[in-house]
Amino acid sequence: MPVPSPPTRPALRARYDARRSEVVATAAALFAERGYDGTSMSELTEATGLAAGGLYHYIEGKEDLLIAICDELLEPLLERAREIVAAEAPAVEQLRELVGAWVAHVVEHRHHMLVFTQERQAIERERRWRRVRSQRQAFERILDEVLARGEADGTMTFADRRLSLLALLGMVNYTPQWVRPGGRLSPGEIADGYCAMVLSGT
């Protein structure tokens, strides 16, 4: 098997997983700074402390890292979003929760997010990215449905609902480009500000 499989012995499994996600996190930081193509595997090995071949005990190849990064980013966010909309609450309240969780997530994982947005054109184009793509779509769909519900029951008004959705996506996706950990505004304050702008018609 060319695929590096995790160790079968349970005692080693924890260390393996920890080291692997350490590698992924390091890759995310480097990719975010220098770009995916702009980062060589040797820079990665240097940053992780491993030697050239050692990386391949944890990943199948460079692209594997990208997939892992996207997964770590989208999966928990999507799960949280599903939880929020599963609860019975007014649309406006759900939107606030969604945006709050979302902003907090992209701020905490801003390296992952920067990589995701930078490599977007590759992700949208190729077959093997179907899963990632559909996760993104699912999340956007949830957002849209909340907006639609709010519009339908009269608690939200939009000049154009789709444009409001796209504007929201733009704001939040751009956030990782400027936030600094420990910056002036907390993720919560940022999210509130975004909600206020989108809900301005209300």
Place this chain on the structure above:
Amino acid sequence: MPVPSPPTRPALRARYDARRSEVVATAAALFAERGYDGTSMSELTEATGLAAGGLYHYIEGKEDLLIAICDELLEPLLERAREIVAAEAPAVEQLRELVGAWVAHVVEHRHHMLVFTQERQAIERERRWRRVRSQRQAFERILDEVLARGEADGTMTFADRRLSLLALLGMVNYTPQWVRPGGRLSPGEIADGYCAMVLSGT
């Protein structure tokens, strides 16, 4: 000189310039679709109809294309922005004009814009991009000054002016990712929508 200099004979100069900007436009379209690193020079030569070495009569190297693309994008926009704020008009009106011109520009040059945002991390990091970087900063500064003027004279209110600026940047910069020429919304309608959200406190 390794630099391909334009022909000195005036009769040829026009053809040369035309062909060069044709090459740049083709590169912008390819880069926007496949990414800068994801596009090989041979794909570019094929798309332009030139042969391998022929490109280098018009450009110094691959990176030269990136610089040209950014210049074609930012220079006219910045100039237009300076015109708008040079005129004496209420801040709100100037903002609408700015956003209108801006959205129209990124929609028309969405390929250029996609390349610019994708390669942002390279542009922000390296020395030789100082010019492009300062053009971007100058434009953002103009926007901020208009918002500040509006806030000062009481015609605009923001929960947090900086956040509103960043949100606006996010919305507009994201626009090229979803607009389609001849789409449902005109650039003007999009710009109006964005302004309404940012000025919602008013």
Place this chain on the structure above:
DNA sequence: CACAATACCGAATCAGCGTTCGGTATTCGC
């Protein structure tokens, strides 16, 4: 027409990068 300047060609070059693989050290399980 003639000679420069210009436009373009395309095989060859050269560097960098991702990946492989045989080998060694370390660690767990009995």
Place this chain on the structure above:
DNA sequence: GCGAATACCGAACGCTGATTCGGTATTGTG
């Protein structure tokens, strides 16, 4: 402690892709 699984090493490989360069065709100019 002994064997097997695991972790890691690092030189070597193959390939892609940007760039070069000597040469040829074309085009304005005197």
